[in-house]
Amino acid sequence: MKLASKDILGIKDLSVDEINLILDTAESFIEISTRKIKKVPTLRGKTLVTLFYEPSTRTRTSFEIAAKRLSADTVSISSTTSSVVKGETLIDTARNLEAMNPDIIAMRHSAAGAPHMLSRLIKQSIINAGDGAHEHPTQALLDMMTIKEKKGKIAGIKVAIIGDIAHSRVARSNIYGLTKMGADVTVAGPITMMPRDIDKMGVKVHYHIKEAIKNADIIMMLRIQLERQGDSIFPSLREYSNYYCLNAQNIKLAKDDVLVMHPGPINRGVEIAPDIADGSYSVILDQVTNGVAVRMALLYLLAGGK
Amino acid sequence: MKERKVVLDAEGIDRSLTRIAYEILEKNKGVKDLVLVGIRTGGVFLAERLRQKISMIEEVNVSVGILDITLYRDDLLTTNKKPMLGKTDIPFSLDNKKVVLVDDVLFTGRTIRAAMDALIDFGRPTLIQLAALIDRGHRELPIRADFVGKNLPSSLWEEVSVNLIETDGKDEVVIIEEEE
Numbered sequence: 001m002k003l004a005s006k007d008i009l010g011i012k013d014l015s016v017d018e019i020n021l022i023l024d025t026a027e028s029f030i031e032i033s034t035r036k037i038k039k040v041p042t043l044r045g046k047t048l049v050t051l052f053y054e055p056s057t058r059t060r061t062s063f064e065i066a067a068k069r070l071s072a073d074t075v076s077i078s079s080t081t082s083s084v085v086k087g088e089t090l091i092d093t094a095r096n097l098e099a100m101n102p103d104i105i106a107m108r109h110s111a112a113g114a115p116h117m118l119s120r121l122i123k124q125s126i127i128n129a130g131d132g133a134h135e136h137p138t139q140a141l142l143d144m145m146t147i148k149e150k151k152g153k154i155a156g157i158k159v160a161i162i163g164d165i166a167h168s169r170v171a172r173s174n175i176y177g178l179t180k181m182g183a184d185v186t187v188a189g190p191i192t193m194m195p196r197d198i199d200k201m202g203v204k205v206h207y208h209i210k211e212a213i214k215n216a217d218i219i220m221m222l223r224i225q226l227e228r229q230g231d232s233i234f235p236s237l238r239e240y241s242n243y244y245c246l247n248a249q250n251i252k253l254a255k256d257d258v259l260v261m262h263p264g265p266i267n268r269g270v271e272i273a274p275d276i277a278d279g280s281y282s283v284i285l286d287q288v289t290n291g292v293a294v295r296m297a298l299l300y301l302l303a304g305g306k
Numbered sequence: 307m308k309e310r311k312v313v314l315d316a317e318g319i320d321r322s323l324t325r326i327a328y329e330i331l332e333k334n335k336g337v338k339d340l341v342l343v344g345i346r347t348g349g350v351f352l353a354e355r356l357r358q359k360i361s362m363i364e365e366v367n368v369s370v371g372i373l374d375i376t377l378y379r380d381d382l383l384t385t386n387k388k389p390m391l392g393k394t395d396i397p398f399s400l401d402n403k404k405v406v407l408v409d410d411v412l413f414t415g416r417t418i419r420a421a422m423d424a425l426i427d428f429g430r431p432t433l434i435q436l437a438a439l440i441d442r443g444h445r446e447l448p449i450r451a452d453f454v455g456k457n458l459p460s461s462l463w464e465e466v467s468v469n470l471i472e473t474d475g476k477d478e479v480v481i482i483e484e485e486e
Binding site for chain 1: 424
């Protein structure tokens with residue numbers, strides 16, 4: 001069993017078999033995090049570098065915990081405390097890292113395609129931890145794992161993705177992954193937040209949250225990314241919240257056993273009401289737990305001889 | 307061409323397991339603190355059968371755990387191909403327990419080394435014993451079994467396969483020889 005590529009750059013490049021392999025492997029890794037001694041010797045002597053040009057709590061911590069539970073060593077580099085502030089280019093930074101012989105680099109960058117460029121330049125495995133508004137494959141994998149865990153399957157499950165679809169790498173990766181796995185995906189958001197090519201992505205498009213979440217099994221709320229947009233996409237946060245916030249009223253339109261997901265960090269009261277985020281529908285923290293298992297699976301599947 | 311020879315049939319397997327169950331009880335003076343841990347995949351079914359036999363003899367159910375040793379293998383990072391990972395399920399503490407590891411075929415001993423390292427990560431057992439349905443020799447590590455169903459001297463180019471009803475539809479041990 002192996003993955004076709006040395007890198008995980010996006011869900012778009014993965015086959016259904018590869019996604020299943022990753023999810024099945026991740027499922028077996030869950031148990032390790034419940035042990036008293038949360039560590040196995042599998043990746044002794046391997047090194048993971050996390051190279052983050054954008055802030056992150058969950059993703060970086062999750063990668064580091066995953067690596068440490070597999071006995072790999074981890075080094076983390078963030079743009080604010082590295083030579084990036086002295087003007088070193090991404091390529092120079094990567095070449096220097098390569099010279100120190102790590103095995104896997106997990107990287108996040110604000111430019112779409114940055115990890116793809118590095119993967120062609122250096123021999124180490126690259127895992128895309130988010131590139132601009134393009135893809136965030138590990139998030140989509142942990143989301144699919146959570147859906148499979150809670151609903152028993154992905155095929156035929158009705159998933160509504162709500163919010164800023166155009167600027168969301170989480171939405172894009174999930175749309176690629178969920179449609180590949182046979183889920184029934186609906187997206188909704190203001191027209192200014194819809195990507196131009198949305199009708200080619202195999203999803204249903206709505207502009208009102210109520211239509212999109214009707215009979216949904218899963219509602220995936222997206223964060224309003226205040227840092228990634230100009231100021232003309234919607235008039236005000238309050239107006240956005242009035243139309244698109246998931247709350248105790250509109251969630252009644254979904255199935256009784258609907259589950260609410262969010263990639264975090266959540267803007268409480270903007271895209272999701274606090275009582276929904278903390279309530280019984282929410283699997284937001286299960287997503288975080290599964291994130292460690294998914295990243296352990298990827299490190300396990302990628303590390304090794306050639 | 308491959309030559310296939312049955313060296314142990316269903317009744318033979320059952321008799322061996324019955325004897326091993328008695329030997330386990332004799333050596334450990336009963337079932338106090340005794341647990342069984344089957345090594346994926348063949349050992350899991352054999353451990354379950356030993357549990358049934360022990361419960362028939364002593365009328366006590368001992369706990370059975372499942373161990374996947376993949377993450378402890380010593381040959382994982384030499385190849386890009388990865389064995390499919392199975393789930394480990396040991397839902398009880400191993401501290402101060404007498405653990406009987408159960409495997410289908412004892413060969414190089416490398417699987418058992420990995421299994422012992424894994425068990426130690428779960429706690430500190432009083433002791434670890436090893437039960438194997440077949441011991442085919444060719445050890446590469448200083449490991450021996452406490453309970454053996456059948457010693458089967460084999461050559462390195464032969465394949466010894468333990469087939470079980472649960473996975474193969476039929477209980478039998480076969481030796482498959484690659485012909486010249």
